[in-house]
Amino acid sequence: MNSPPLTDLSNRARDIFRLVVEGYLESGTPMGSKALAGEGGVNLSPASIRSVLAELEQRGLLAAPHTSAGRMPTETGLRLFVDAMMQVAEPTREERAAIEQRLAEPGPIERALEETSALLSDLSGAAGMVMVPTREPKLAQISLTALDANRVLAVLVGEDGHIENRIIALPVEALGTSLEQASNYLTARCSGRTLAQAASMVEKEIASGKSALDEASRDLVQRGLAVWSEDASNRPVLIVRGQANLLDETALGDIERVRSLLDDLESKQSVAGLLERARRADAMRIFIGSENRLFSLSGSSVIASPYRDREGKVVGVLGVIGPTRLNYARVVPMVDFTARSLGKRIG
Known part of the structure; x- marks a missing residue:
């Protein structure tokens, strides 16, 4: 344009x-x-x-x-x-404090991403969007511990100190000394590697018969890796919150436009592709109306900013989407500040 x-x-x-x-x-x-x-x-x-x-x-x-x-x-x-x-209006001291306080709350990073999307929606009066980090942390240790006769607790520890745990349902005969053998094997193969790299190596070793694991341990190893691989593939590429904000009084006169926008937001992979353009640009992007093909019918605007980890590497994108009459002067600096605050939380 x-x-x-x-x-x-x-x-x-x-x-x-x-x-x-x-x-x-x-x-x-x-x-x-x-x-x-x-x-x-x-x-x-x-x-x-x-x-x-x-x-x-x-x-x-x-x-x-x-x-x-x-x-x-x-x-x-x-x-x-x-x-x-446009003369931007920087977030007030109260707004900055509210953003930092909500993002500083302890918990898994997924919760922080959910909070960020909801926060952007609340502050902008539009819909908030956050694309999850694309990075894959390297692993330090995987341990397996019996909870009872039919369940095993699998704990994954990343090199960055991040800890996740899952419960695996297993029959009684799979427990016992196999747990220790499987834990040692997993840690030896996973340490210093991403989950995808570790899973590929283990799969090849087991298929070639070079794993030196008994049948029960092989089952534990495969299930332990599978529970994380499946979980990672099912995680949403994009978190969208605040769609109800798009149904304001002015939208009632143009309900078809809003319906088109809500339909577009259901296609999260397509929206993530749009945000990926902001990530590759390495800077704030503002898409107005038909400037982006995805929202051309709904005539909506997107304000998106990449967020970085503490090393300065871009790991994701966040932003807001709403009607073209967004308060750009207020929302643009707010998105920028939120991106910088989330970057500190990502670590």
Whole structure:
């Protein structure tokens, strides 16, 4: 989408254009000449304002949804405003404290990702999205311990200190000394490797008969690895929260657009592909309306930012999605701050 340079507009046209966009983003309704000439507006007659509005419409920056209505920014106009005119409003001290406090709460990283998505939704009034980290931590140890005659507790310890546990249902005859043998074997093969690397090595050794494990231990090893491999493959690529926020009062007049958006959000793999563009760009991305094919029908905007671990490596993407009349000046810095705060939590 190519918007005209800001220098092509007169000072008067810029002022009126800015007031139209800011008024529309705040109210969700088109701005008329009388409103623009009111208190806090421009010091021009309604007739002069209408002349400038017609010029801005001719340039493709504004549009009139109805013949008797005021003007609202087009996608081209929103792009010009976001890129060249928007004055961002940094999160308040209270907002920053709330973000940091919620992300600092102890618990597994999955909970922090859920919290982040819900937090973005609450703060933006739109839907929050978080793409889970793509990294695979290296393992330090896997241990198997009998809980009772039919269950084994499998504990996985990562090199970064992260601990996960799962319960495996096993028959009585599989327990006993096989547990220790299987634990030792798993730790020896998994240490310093990712789960995928370890599973591949173990599978090859067992298939070739080089594992030196008895039948019960082989079963334990295979089940112990399978429970994590299956769990990892079933984890959501994307966590979306706050879809109900998209059904606000202004959406009732355009219910088909909202229905299209909600349908798009159901296709999480496709949404994750869009966010992947922000991850590869290594910086904040703002997609307005038809700038992205996925949400072209619903006319929605996406604000997305990659988040990094403490080593500075991009490990995921977070953001918000909502109508094109998002409060960009407030949401953009909030998404950026949340991304930096989540990065500290990821470690």
